[in-house]
Amino acid sequence: MSDATLTADSIDTQAGVRRACVASFIQKQGALIVLVLLCVVAAFRYDNFLTEANLQNILRQNSMLALVALGMTFVILTGGIDLSVGSFVALAGVIAANLAGQGTIVALLAAVAATTALGLVNGAVISKARIQPFVVTLAMMIAARGLALIATGETAVRVNSLNQGFTWLGRGTIFELSVGSINIELYVPVLIALIAYLIGWFVLNHTRFGRHTFALGDNEEAARLMGLNVGRVTLGVYALSGALAGLAGVILASRLGAGQPTEGVGWELDAIAAVVVGGTLLTGGKGGVGATIIGVLLLGVILNMIKAEGLSSWWQLVLRGAFLLAVVVVQNRLNSRKK
Amino acid sequence: MNDELLRMTGITKRFAGVTALDSVDFALRAGECHSLVGENGAGKSTLIKVMSGAYTRDAGEIFVEGKSVNFRSPEDAQSAGVVAVYQEVNLLLFRTVAENIYLGREPRRFGMIDWKRMNADAKAILDRLGLDINPRATLGTLNIALRQMVAIARGVSFNAKVVVLDEPTSSLTDREVGILYDVIRRLKAEGVGIVYISHRFDELYAVCDRVTVLRDGKYVATRDLKDLDRLDLVCLMLGKQREELERKGATAFDHSAAPVEVEPLMSATNLKRGRHLNNVSVEVGRGEIVGMAGLLGSGRTETARAIFGADNIESGSIELEGKRLKISEPNNAIDAGIAFLSEDRKAEGIIPELSVRENLTLAALPALTNMGVVSRAKQTEIVNNFMQRLGIKASSSEQKIRELSGGNQQKVLLARWLCKNPKFLILDEPTRGIDIGAKGEIQNLINELAAQGLGVLMISSELEELVEGSSRVVVMRDGTRAAELRGNQISQANIIHAMAHGEEKQESGVRSQESE
Incomplete structure (x- = not known):
């Protein structure tokens, strides 16, 4: 082979590496950059954006979606999708509200156990019967919603107001700190989400289950040939997604003071949007839980800005949709160039 | 023999009634590189899949270092030290080199992945193979050759005694093949046995010690490569007798078939695509049937696909009726009047x-x-x-x-x-898998079409078909045009000579292309 080919080869590789670096930077940090830019714009444009109350609001309102999105991150990293989480939120809320009189722990555990079990069913059907996750979780989404409606007879279940502990889950604060005029408090749902993300990050990066989650979405055939237990990973991610959706449902019921069988509609789509906007590939194999936090906050800030702008909140749907599409197009371009 | 790593005897494998392997024997010694060759349907892939646990055998026995084994899965084979590295690199593009090597058996401390040790161990294995690859690099940022080496490193990391390489060079450049040879030599020096599958004779003779030939699912022979000349190897692969061929080649001398002047129709010049096609030129005249011969992987189908625009070429030009065509996809070729009947009827043809x-x-x-x-x-x-x-x-x-x-x-x-x-028709194995009667009908049809003025390029593995049906035969070898035979030069013997040796060392009557 001639020298010319050698040079052409190495140039090609260098350019390839450089492109890959740029692509991976945008992939990893793009959402964060947009989030920071939006916050700067919002801070200048709206007087009350940077107030403690407003920021707390954004965090509190999005903490439950954040939990759902965390589970969704694992599922999407394997190349799957979980449409049933919205219904799980409602079902868990209804169960928890029903059992709140029996004690907070009982209510919490029963609700989370129920949705985890249904998540396991999702995972089992997907891995054993080899049916696409889309179809399996769509069926579960419909069925779980039905269960929630049956359990309540279509009306909301009030939470026993004597159970202070249960109410604390959704509305309590952990500590309050006053520095001069600034009053900082940490709400329980925000703390729960924070802890969940820390654990999620650890699991994803430092355990076999986490690494195999990546492997599955990267190249399932390769994962199989490498002798990974693909079925177990699949079971794990859908169970985890079910559990986190259940937890979010319990917190929501606590915040609302009632279990609403019609709550959580569309949450699965918001969660998917947050995961993808954060920078995790919808096809799996690449991304992370940090990206999802950014994605959740990004969508939260957009909603907040639209409200501050005085626009109808329906606009947020249009904008979120457009934003999601743009992100996927950019991702697609970045990744196709690499191959 | 006491240095025998692997012995397979009487291996039989059937798929839905079709016998893919019929009582095949194979033996591999420590420190040798053993090539496995054969044409389409010979059973090479099936044999290595049985060897590496991907398939279970229907009959026969396998011994690893003298002990009878019974692999139920690739993991079984891996733990016995038999590892296969397949042609399509089955790795994870988004993960690091070290993760790709250790996935599924990551070193752990307190239940956590021990990243430090994993990277250090991966580095040690890569060093052992003489590869300068950063274990922390994302696999997707490496070129194909290095990915392939990572796949081999993963195989070796199982303390492999037997490494099966299935067409390891098919996506490599010449320079990258050198890296692979180095790795193979190091493994041989360590006493690892290597099973090497490749269609390229140059590679076999460069890196392998012995060769086992399979044909139609049957064991044909095992020979030392240094005592086997290329012509004998081709004869073994195709199932022809050397003496018989030479006799036929001599008596087939016939002056009547002088080259006929034909009006040029299609000419492809200096087609180049990596190692698959190396400056290949083909001309087909109006009303002419040009045969194309070559062993599997010699560049026959690749030439057809290049002309048709199914694969993008790096350089070269294609002219039809004197006009240079710009072909970047099949649609361009079709619009220009080129048709291509592919060899894979089921996958690429019928709905x-x-x-x-x-x-x-x-x-x-x-x-x-x-x-x-x-x-x-x-x-x-x-x-x-x-x-x-x-x-x-x-x-x-x-x-x-x-x-x-x-x-x-x-x-x-x-x-x-x-x-x-169409004005120009490319037929890739037009009669494969077709019963004798229909075969004759299709061959007649091709003749009729040519008689009506169509130019035909006919690729075939059946030498009889090429000899009888073509006015010229282009012989391909290792991605180059090895020879062109016309008129009375066209004989099975001459075709096989050209397949084995290309332009050098040819019998009289075979004209070298490069000198044209």
């Missing part, structure tokens, strides 16, 4: 659930359509015309094509191209 009529007119639909509506009358007319002309046997034009015999399916596909009135 099984559609009728003969629909299959036949699929490519011609735009011409049969008026304002978006398909004219059924015109369609029927064309279909009936071709069914009659080509003698397509079907209960009616509405019969589903999957119910037809292979020969009739092939005729429908041929008709699909013919109704677009």
Whole structure:
């Protein structure tokens, strides 16, 4: 082979590496950059954006979606999708509200156990019967919603107001700190989400289950040939997604003071949007839980800005949709160039 | 023999009644590189899959270091030290090199992945193979060759005694092949046995010690490569007797078949695509049938695909009727009047659930359509015309094509191209898998088409077909055009000589291309 080919080869590789670096930077940090830019714009444009109350609001309102999105991150990293989480939120809320009189722990555990079990069913059907996750979780989404409606007879279940502990889950604060005029408090749902993300990050990066989650979405055939237990990973991610959706449902019921069988509609789509906007590939194999936090906050800030702008909140749907599409197009371009 | 790593005896494997391997024997010594060769359907892939646990055998025995083994899965084989590295690199593009090597058995501390040790261990293995690759690099940022080396490193990391390399060079450049050779030499020096599958003779002779030849699922022979010349190897692969060939080649001398002057139609010049095609040129005249011969992987199909625009070439030009064509995708070639009947009828040709009529007119639909509506009358007319002309046997034009015999399916596909009135037709293995009767009909048809002025490039593995059917035969070897035979030079013996040796060391009568 001639020298010319050698040079052409190495140039090609260098350019390839450089492109890959740029692509991976945008992939990893793009959402964060947009989030920071939006916050700067919002801070200048709206007087009350940077107030403690407003920021707390954004965090509190999005903490439950954040939990759902965390589970969704694992599922999407394997190349799957979980449409049933919205219904799980409602079902868990209804169960928890029903059992709140029996004690907070009982209510919490029963609700989370129920949705985890249904998540396991999702995972089992997907891995054993080899049916696409889309179809399996769509069926579960419909069925779980039905269960929630049956359990309540279509009306909301009030939470026993004597159970202070249960109410604390959704509305309590952990500590309050006053520095001069600034009053900082940490709400329980925000703390729960924070802890969940820390654990999620650890699991994803430092355990076999986490690494195999990546492997599955990267190249399932390769994962199989490498002798990974693909079925177990699949079971794990859908169970985890079910559990986190259940937890979010319990917190929501606590915040609302009632279990609403019609709550959580569309949450699965918001969660998917947050995961993808954060920078995790919808096809799996690449991304992370940090990206999802950014994605959740990004969508939260957009909603907040639209409200501050005085626009109808329906606009947020249009904008979120457009934003999601743009992100996927950019991702697609970045990744196709690499191959 | 006490240094024997692996012995397989009487291995038989059937798939749904078809015998892929029929009592095949194979033995591998420590520190040797043993090549496995054979044409299509010889059973190489099946044998290495049985060897590495991907398939379970129906009969026979396997011994690893003298102990009888019974692999149920690739993991079983891996733990016994038998590892296969397949042609398509099955790794994770988004993960690091170290993760790819250790996935599934990551070193752990307190239940957590021990990243430090994993990277250090990966580095040690890569160093052992003489590879300068950063274990922390994302696999997707490495070029194909290095990915392939990572796949080998993963295999070796299982303390492999036997490493199977399935066409490891198919996507590598010449320079990258050198890296692979180094790795193989290091493994051999460590006493690892290597099973090497490649279609390239140059590679076999460069890196392998012995060769085992399979044909039609049967064991043919095992030889030392240093005592086996290329011609004998080709004869073993094709199942021809050397003496018989040479006698035939001598008596087939016939002055009557002098080259005929033909009007040029298609000429492809200096086609180049990596190691698959190296400055290949082919000319086909109007009304001429040019045969193309070569072993599997020699560049026959690759030439056809390059002319048709199915693969992008790096350089080279294609002219049709004196006009240079810009071909970047098959549509360009089709518009120019080139048709390509691919060798894989099932995967690339027929649409099984559609009728003969629909299959036949699929490519011609735009011409049969008026304002978006398909004219059924015109369609029927064309279909009936071709069914009659080509003698397509079907209960009616509405019969589903999957119910037809292979020969009739092939005729429908041929008709699909013919109704677009092509000027130049490429046929890749037009009669493979077709019964004798239909074979003759298709061969007659090809003759008729040529007589009507069509230029035909006919790729075939059947030497008889090439010898009888072609006015010239281009012989391919290792991605280059090894020879062109005309008139009385065309004989099975000369074709096989050219397949084995290319332009150098040829018998008289075979003309070298490079000197033209």
